[in-house]
Amino acid sequence: KNQVEQSPQSLIILEGKNCTLQCNYTVSPFSNLRWYKQDTGRGPVSLTIMTFSENTKSNGRYTATLDADTKQSSLHITASQLSDSASYICVVSAYQAGTALIFGKGTTLSVSS
Amino acid sequence: NAGVTQTPKFRVLKTGQSMTLLCAQDMNHEYMYWYRQDPGMGLRLIHYSVGEGTTAKGEVPDGYNVSRLKKQNFLLGLESAAPSQTSVYFCASRKTGENTEAFFGQGTRLTVV
Numbered sequence: 352k353n354q355v356e357q358s359p360q361s362l363i364i365l366e367g368k369n370c371t372l373q374c375n376y377t378v379s380p381f382s383n384l385r386w387y388k389q390d391t392g393r394g395p396v397s398l399t400i401m402t403f404s405e406n407t408k409s410n411g412r413y414t415a416t417l418d419a420d421t422k423q424s425s426l427h428i429t430a431s432q433l434s435d436s437a438s439y440i441c442v443v444s445a446y447q448a449g450t451a452l453i454f455g456k457g458t459t460l461s462v463s464s
Numbered sequence: 465n466a467g468v469t470q471t472p473k474f475r476v477l478k479t480g481q482s483m484t485l486l487c488a489q490d491m492n493h494e495y496m497y498w499y500r501q502d503p504g505m506g507l508r509l510i511h512y513s514v515g516e517g518t519t520a521k522g523e524v525p526d527g528y529n530v531s532r533l534k535k536q537n538f539l540l541g542l543e544s545a546a547p548s549q550t551s552v553y554f555c556a557s558r559k560t561g562e563n564t565e566a567f568f569g570q571g572t573r574l575t576v577v
Contacts, residue, residue, distance in 0.1 A: 355506070382562045394468075394554050394568030395507075402563055440506065444562065451497060451522055452556075452566060454506035 353378040355443050355455035363461045368431055372458045374424040374441030382446040386415050386426045389438045389457065398426070398439075431462045466490050470555050470569035477545045477576045485540040485572050487555030493567075494560045496538040497522075498530060500551040501571075507554060513538055514560075545576045 355376045364370050376384070383402045387395035399408045399415040401424070407416045412429045428435055438457040445453065471486040487496065494515050499507040509522030511530040519530045527549060529541045538557075542549060552573050558566040 385566075392571070394556075394570050396568070397565050400563055400565060446562060451509045451512055452507075454499075454508075456504065456506045 353443070353445060353453050355441055355453050357439075357441050357455040357458050359458060360456070361459040361461070363463060364431055366431060366433055366462050366464050370428050370431060370460065372426045372428075372439050372441075372460070374426070374455060376422050376424070376441070376443045376453075376455075378422075378443040378445050378453055380446040381419065381422075382444040384415075384417055384424050385442040385444070385452070386413070386424075387440040387442055389440055391437070395440055428460070431460075433462050433464060436460060436462045468555055468557055468567050468569040470553070470572050472572060473570065474573050475575070477542075477574065479545060479547060479576060481545050482541070482543050483545065483574075484542075485553055485555075485574075487538045487540070487557075487569060489536055489538075489555075489557040489567070491557065491559075491567065492535070493557035494535075495558050496532065497556045497566075498528070498538065498540045499554045499556065500524065501554060502551050510540065510553075545574075547576045550574060550576045 358373045386398040389395040401417045414427045440457040441455040442452045468489045497512040498510040513532040516535040555569040556566045558564045
């Protein structure tokens, strides 16, 4: 069964600190892996999309890594800001037409001052 | 450019009532999706469409019907609402291709009493 597992479930950090969120997946055949940010009461917004051949991709203070061999990904947030408080969702796409996206449960990040 | 717009944003239904949720996108996207999001769970796919006039079942389709009569609109119907359908519903759309970005609406919070 295609699954996406994220850890930790929740995380609290001080403003200005860095953090790393983890994602493990069992999706086959793998097409791409995405990280989304979801603010409370809003729809998810895309941060990065990585294909099989990409090891890392950055979007400002967000850097995602992908190890397709071990089926693991991480999202590193540098110099966190209060506005980073949100749910971060790992999403994996299987290779097929009109493919739906398989969502992890997300990591809830709280950044405090 | 409005992106993906969902109507309504909030709704309270009585058990057994019917309603239709509307998703409209102005980006000429082929693929459209309906997801539901429940506490402690990742987004789960209800139905999706790969083009005008075509629909397909997702992971949790029971109790829902959909239609894609126009490319820009994707309707989600509940014929006889049940309390188990209390959830936040998200619509998404994206262009054809494996690695295209998915854009989400702002969500519809539905409560069935």
